[in-house]
Amino acid sequence: MRCVVEKIFVKSQQSTELIRITDQVRRAVAMSGLKNGMVNVFTFHTTTAITINENDPKLEEDIARFMVKAVPEDDSYGHHRFYRRDGRMAVNAYSHIRASLLGANVTIPLQTGEIMLGARQNIYLVELDGPQTRGLAVQIMGE
């Protein structure tokens, strides 16, 4: 079995949004040359998430809106203090919590060079503290 990791970068445009990354994942898989196995898509950031869902723009907005509603910004979070590690106020506990609810990675089967997604499935980077440039790893394991 071989293992290949490709990095991809995504520029988000909103503070909270779902960004389709399926095509970028497909390109990374094609570059690996591997045909059968599995693909893991992983975000390097604790205020983003990776998810798979139906590729409907309205649903994408619904999910983003739900995350905002589910974890309110204006609450009493322990994280919100001067954060020496960054040298600035930590002000985004809600973004971290939203990210934890969705998770940092997804795994997709790989067969004959194609990622096996359902007809309505899309892979998303979920931006939860944008806009920023974000880095992801696409790890392809197989042969």
Add this chain to the structure above:
Amino acid sequence: MCEFMWIDVHVHPLLVKELTDKRPELLQAADKVFDLRTSPQPLSTLQREMDLCGIERAVLLPVNCKKAHGCEMPSNQEVAEIVKKDGHRFVGFASIDPNTREVALQELRRAHDQLDLKGLKLNPALQDFDPAGPAVLDIYKEAERLQMPVLVHTGITFSNRFSIMYNQPLLLDDIARKYPKLKICLAHFGWPWVLDAVSVAIRNPNVYLDTAGTFAGTSIESIRQITTLIPARLIENMLGEKLMFGSDFPRIEMNKMFAAVSSLPVRKDVLEAILQRNALTFLGEA
């Protein structure tokens, strides 16, 4: 709110990827001196933040710490290059190290005459100088002559490697009186010396305040604390022509600070002055 008309007077072009890629030592300066350790982002991230808030222009503030720490964060030249890329969106300020005396004066003139930088940024704690001391008086005099407004960091600097003695807003009161045509902005509301900063601003026609991150909590918590100390009516009646929107990006995201300042419980005309008109006056454009 209308689109693309507001001004952010307090943006640090420090962890800009285009700059850190060319000059990686900026990362070390940001870490060891500016005390900021977030990942560099391309200039487009800042531009997108501005778009989201309807910010038409951002004032870029470098800090020159050559003598105290051997670094410029970033250099005046680098600020001028960013402005050149997008002159409609950015206003460049200069920074000089007051401890270098004559060199500082020459650099201020060069920044004005050759680089077209519009104002001066000073940070007494990081630059290790007394803002009311004799070393800096010639700088104020020259800035006044060149009609360059001065934005001075006041209030806390969280890193305890630097003294915050020189960050007290009251130190600028004599300077404001001595140079009445020099426009001075006391940044960060002078937090935690907020009432001191307000008193200097109220009694001196040439003194302004900005809302840039106060370290008093999240952006909304900071603004709430300010309005606890200074009732909205006082902001409307006595600071309505003094207060300017500043974010402190990238130490705080512009969109978070903008949302917080936009929630100030003041009249619409006062809020619009805070978000735009006062900055135009400070910059000499109104």
